[in-house]
Amino acid sequence: MIEVKDIYKSFDGTQILKGISTVFDKGKTNLIIGQSGSGKTVFLKCLLGLFNPDKGSISLDGKIYPQLSPREQRGLRQDMGMVFQGSALFDSMTVEGNVMFPLEMFTNKSRSEMQDRADFVLKRVNLGDAHKKYPSEISGGMQKRVAIARAIVMNPKYLFCDEPNSGLDPKTAIVIDNLIHEITLEYDITTVINTHDMNSVMEIGEKIIFLKNGIKEWEGTKEDIFKTDNEAVTNFVYSSELFKKVRQMYIEERN
């Protein structure tokens, strides 16, 4: 469980986060949504410990980030998996090398043990036959799956994803969403996803928080989104014609 209490963060005098408080539960897929510039990425980087909040605290299962020593912070990082927007796979390594990298860095497993673990997670993300390929030789969707495999190879307690669907076609995006959701349930991970993708919201959003200008404007579940009267949320979520029609149908059905 991740508990965020009243965090503030500014850069060069510009206030980016303005007193955000929320709780991300274990075993749930938590989504952060909001327009570009709303502070989503800064918020995610605060959760990851890459930025220290100016005020407030972030507690990961009772461990409060700024209070930890650098050694404890590094230890905590090994409990985290991160899927970056652009996958951030190491170009110079094969798919297998990328997945084995955290194991090589932080464990004393033998080569065969590491290979077995890499095989297992690659099969889990349905990539059993891409071990020897380089990131440049595989598609964007496959790169995302390798990034997920790398993120879960150390059995993390927390999984963070920054725009995991960006650049993917809608069908592949749903595959990635479902994969993250299944892994969250299977390993009982606290998952936090930064997204713009409304399909993800409707598909896997067990808890959603909506940020606007650095403030938490709204929070709820995917079901609550249909019912909310919050204008900022509805304007954002139902900005496309397709979603406007879906909401209209939902309201007509309800009435």
Added chain:
Amino acid sequence: MNYLASIGSYAIMIKEVFRKPTKWRIMKSLILKEIDELIYGSLGILIFISFFIGGVVAIQTALNITSELIPKNLVGFATRQSIILEFAPTFCSIIMAGKVGSYITSSIGTMRVTEQIDALEVMGVNALNYLVFPKIIALLLYPFIIAIAMYVGIFGGWTAGVLGGFSTSADFIEGVQLDFIPFHVTYAFIKTLIFAFVLATIPSYHGFYMKGGALEVGKAATTSFVWTSVVIIILNYILTQLLLGQ
């Protein structure tokens, strides 16, 4: 003020490079890879340039000997002194700032742009140690290629001097051996080692702290070449004054 801030963050970067080392098992393979890329990969271009520059120095010297009173062995002597004192350690380092420096900046800069460095940091890896330390260690072998450049440069001078009819082989070799001061080689290697550190760290700094996209990677590589060259030239002056000045 910007320059001071850059010098400060460069110093902090150097401190970070030596903190929290990466596992030796991984570091060993990174160092070998960098030796292959930075040292072995530069050997060809340095041999090629050294040979021809040595030849040009010999020809220029011979063509400028107009007085009969000047001994013919001056061609060999001037070639040796130019190559050992300046060409091999300094001029080759400027060439390396272009070849190796821009490679280092662009490879680390691309890792920054594509969030690979963020990925390392999120995992708890000391990205500076992982990326920069192997380059510093690999470039400790830089004096070896400079020694080869010295040899090839003098050989290039002999080839151009003798085959071009500017000097006899005996005169050239006599000149090469004339008044040889072994400390000049030591001085050249001291310079080379210091330049090697500059070649590994300044381009890394420009790559690691760059911001922006692909265009900025190119700009960072150019800036890194300019600053690496400037620092090498200034250090060359200071080291010459310190080591050879009376």
